[in-house]
Amino acid sequence: MSVYILWFMIYSFGGWLWELVFNRVVNKIWRFHGYLTLPLLPIYGFSALGILVLAQPYIHNPVALFLAAALIVSLIEYSTSLVLEKVFRLKLWDYSDWPMNIKGRISIFSTLGFGFMGLALVYVLQPMVGQLTGLLPGLAAAIIAYGLLAIFILDYISSTASITRLRLDKKKIVGPINELQYKAGTSIAKLKRSRRKLRKAFDGWYNFNIRRLRKAYPRAITLSFKKRK
Numbered sequence: 001m002s003v004y005i006l007w008f009m010i011y012s013f014g015g016w017l018w019e020l021v022f023n024r025v026v027n028k029i030w031r032f033h034g035y036l037t038l039p040l041l042p043i044y045g046f047s048a049l050g051i052l053v054l055a056q057p058y059i060h061n062p063v064a065l066f067l068a069a070a071l072i073v074s075l076i077e078y079s080t081s082l083v084l085e086k087v088f089r090l091k092l093w094d095y096s097d098w099p100m101n102i103k104g105r106i107s108i109f110s111t112l113g114f115g116f117m118g119l120a121l122v123y124v125l126q127p128m129v130g131q132l133t134g135l136l137p138g139l140a141a142a143i144i145a146y147g148l149l150a151i152f153i154l155d156y157i158s159s160t161a162s163i164t165r166l167r168l169d170k171k172k173i174v175g176p177i178n179e180l181q182y183k184a185g186t187s188i189a190k191l192k193r194s195r196r197k198l199r200k201a202f203d204g205w206y207n208f209n210i211r212r213l214r215k216a217y218p219r220a221i222t223l224s225f226k227k228r229k
Contacts, residue, residue, distance in 0.1 A: 005145035006133045008045035015044025033216045036155045047073040051118050069118020074111045081105040162209035
């Protein structure tokens, strides 16, 4: 389990680094993608583990491995997008303007890209990553892995709390930061003196997360909640 956690963290960081470089090269900007404050993109970590675990029977057949990796990652990306839309009413990526897409959540070109990345993962990256993590003694691997996991969980809770408080208000995501700061300051002023310092600290962290999400996903859109009958 420690090794799987380490692999998850390594590939989550690798995915974050990949998108950072990709945006710099293609879009000529530095954009720090990610739901979390940490430089991690969990979707890459889960996708890598999914391929390494589920695609093992096809490891000696590149064509079958390509198809399996494309299918596994596409399912993960589609389900992640679906959960974000249904639970948080948030759409962080959109393939609607790409050919052969399914509700803007996945497309044929991203699926093919996942297949090639799966080949690179199994035949190039994983042998090096596996050898690297294999150098760690069992106790050291467990301490590092579960320490990173604890930090990851705290970051996830913090980011989710910010999103929940924001209630996915599109105007707040794409609007001026000054408006967010003013509203946060107004709410702080209404609190009792005994809770002011705690509230101020929370609002500071909240505003930081909102600014980070605005920069990470400048094209993010929100969906309105349906009224129950």
